[in-house]
Amino acid sequence: MRYKAAIITISDKGSCGERVDTSGPALRDMLKSEFDVGEIVIIPDEVDIIAGTIRQQVDELGTDLIITNGGTGLSKRDVTPEATRMVIEKDLPGFAEVMRAESYKITPTAVISRAICGIRKESIIINLPGSPKAATECLGFIKDALQHALEKLKGSTVDCAR
Numbered sequence: 693m694r695y696k697a698a699i700i701t702i703s704d705k706g707s708c709g710e711r712v713d714t715s716g717p718a719l720r721d722m723l724k725s726e727f728d729v730g731e732i733v734i735i736p737d738e739v740d741i742i743a744g745t746i747r748q749q750v751d752e753l754g755t756d757l758i759i760t761n762g763g764t765g766l767s768k769r770d771v772t773p774e775a776t777r778m779v780i781e782k783d784l785p786g787f788a789e790v791m792r793a794e795s796y797k798i799t800p801t802a803v804i805s806r807a808i809c810g811i812r813k814e815s816i817i818i819n820l821p822g823s824p825k826a827a828t829e830c831l832g833f834i835k836d837a838l839q840h841a842l843e844k845l846k847g848s849t850v851d852c853a854r
Contacts, residue, residue, distance in 0.1 A: 695756035695842050697727035698749045700735060700742070702762035702772050703822065707736040715761045715824045722831055726839065727757060737763050742775035750779075750815040756842055758815060759831070762822030764807040772819050773806045780810030780817060787818060787837070791830040798829065814846050 699719050705711035716732035723729050730753075735741050742763070749755040763772030787809035795802030807819035807830075816838070820827040843850065 693843075694726070694728050695839070696754065697723050697729045697757040697759065698753070698755045699723075699729065699732045700745055700749070700758060700760045701732055701822075702735055702737055702742055702760055704736045704769060706734045706762075715820075715822060715827045718824045718828050719759055719761060719820070719831055722828060722835065723757075723759070730755070737769040737771055739771045739775045739778070742772055743778045746776065746779045746812070746817055750812045750817075756815055756846075757838060758817045759820060760817070761820040761827045764805050764819050764821055766804055766806070770806070773808045776808050776810060776817055776819055780808075780812050782811040784809040784811060784816065784841070787834045790833050791820075794833040795826065795830060802826075811845060816841060816845065 699716045701713045701716040703711060706713045713732065713734055720729045720732060733745060735745055746758055749758050760772055763770045788807050791807060792802055792805055805821060809818045820830050
């Protein structure tokens with residue numbers, strides 16, 4: 693089954709046209725062979741806007757997989773994890789743990805990522821870093837588990853061991 697995916701780029705500069713989003717298109721390219729990816733939404737680093745956009749994707753549009761990129765660092769404007777926590781119903785810590793562990797093998801600063809992952813209704817929300825390199829690397833570390841995770845979330849009784 694092909695699931696519906698959305699990419700939300702979180703960037704103050706990108707949302708007002710001061711920076712070209714290259715992370716969103718790179719992530720779409722990685723997902724498009726397995727997911728139906730809609731248009732990339734670019735929004736500012738505002739908790740209420742981020743949370744509202746995720747809610748809309750899940751509650752109104754029925755999106756199965758929401759990928760955010762940006763806003764996972766330590767600056768005062770990095771609020772994506774806080775917004776995501778407002779809307780998820782369950783944590784999926786394994787995805788974030790793998791992303792940080794594998795990223796750390798490439799760059800020691802990966803440990804400062806505050807990205808979280810979780811579930812809202814029957815949808816998975818994944819926070820990725822904002823840089824194209826880090827975002828695509830992190831998605832690459834977890835991509836193979838996404839289809840199975842969505843199948844389980846939507847009620848599949850197939851064993852996890854394949």
